[in-house]
Amino acid sequence: MIIELAEYDEAWPGLYERERERVLGAVPGAVLEHVGSTSVPGLCAKPVIDLMLVVEDPVDEGSYVPGLEAAGYRVVVREDDWHDHRVLKGPDTNVNLHVFRRGCAQVRRHLMFRDWLRATPEDRELYASTKRALVAREWERVQDYADAKNAVVLEILERAYLQWRLPSDDVEFVTETPPLNASVVLRDYDPQWPRWYAVEEAKIRAALGDVVVRLEHVGSTSVPGLAAKPLIDILLVVPDSSDEDAYVPALVAAGYFFRLRERGWHEHRLFKGTEPDVNLHVFSPRSEELDRMLAFRDRLRSHPADREEYERTKRELAARTWERVQDYADAKTRVVERIILRALG
Structure with missing residues (x-):
């Protein structure tokens, strides 16, 4: 399998805004964030819009899935043994909608990685160069490519978390x-x-x-x-x-x-x-x-x-x-x- 990267596309934020209106119309009061590489200006990415939806309990699918299905989304992944994570696919745009519960540590992890890459050009370029090197190879599964990036992702996140964990002044x-x-x-x-x-x-x-x-x-x-x-x-x-x-x-x-x-x-x-x-x-x-x-x-x-x-x-x-x-x-x-x-x- 060949992984294709695209250079940053100014249209990606607009695609997110369109999906935001659709998702929050289906699940009023939820929290939605644009995450992943398409959320970082200037970063090359697979042209997949990653969204993160935060709900009270992802296992309680009756509280959010029917509305999303009515909007054209469908559940494709259930991971009860990993933070009760759910993934839904979008109706027309290439979208991965990740669902986590409020208070899950994965929520901050995704936001911190995004915000750190937006603010830190050196790590943004490190991540981009790592991805470009990896896409030159063939992969049996997209997940194998994602796993191969993990070492540099952890390295970048470690720097971000050390800044976040500075002693509190309150x-x-x-x-x-x-x-x-x-x-x-x-x-x-x-x-x-x-x-x-x-x-x-x-x-x-x-x-x-x-x-x-x-x-x-x-x-x-x-x-x-x-x-x-x-x-x-x-x-x-x-x-x-x-x-x-x-x-x-x-x-x-x-x-x-x-x-x-x-x-x-x-x-x-x-x-x-x-x-x-x-x-x-x-x-x-x-x-x-x-x-x-x-x-x-x-x-x-x-x-x-x-x-x-x-x-x-x-x-x-x-x-x-x-x-x-x-x-x-x-x-x-x-x-x-x-x-x-x-x-x-």
Whole structure:
């Protein structure tokens, strides 16, 4: 199979606008974005208009597919094991309409890649030259060509995510702790760690009852075989993390102390427990950070090479002295983002 690239066509944005009117007419109130190479001025591309539709639940096809079918679209792909992704084809223009749920990490991934290429000529040219080199070859399937681009896509996305992950300036410390020179002590994996988590899980469920939407053991102590600080990271999902009255008093009464809030970063709240050392992260259900944290954990559990890369990085960094433990965490960002990007696919 020969892959054909076209030079950027000024007509592509107009084709998107026409489809936008058609799609949003069929699914009022949804979010639609032009993504993929045709959304980046100056970038060569296969002449396929990639659209991204964000709905509450892609699996609930009855909420959006009938309207799209009436507009001439048809479902061609269902991936229940990959973010519940759906793809529909357009009626007359060569269109791929990708459907994801609100809060899915893939949404930001697509937007970030598009926006970074629009703003960064060097990476736009790197991506274009990579595509031109690959289309000179024959491919059995279009997907094989897409897979071959993955290495450079991940390289570009890694740079984009590092910019996005710059420290937030809106952290509000509820309980202050003074900065200190901190040595980071890693321990070999301890089979006690899942048991520690189980005790904390029972405590949280007893304190909050039906307020708990989801509770997960995350972070390094949740990955068998991985060296870690003996710190139990817990992901708590509540109906609305900004509604502190619904869960803060009960968690404080259960022995946790309210450490900080980050309104500008997914309305994140952090609580601490001391025996054992616990970081309790609170989010709302549609936060993309849920996808990212769980994807990172599951990737490390299932891919030994990534687990070894992460442990090697941690051991190298732990040999240094840090002004704050957070500085050690920030220094791991590049390898963390790289592994998350692999996990998201």
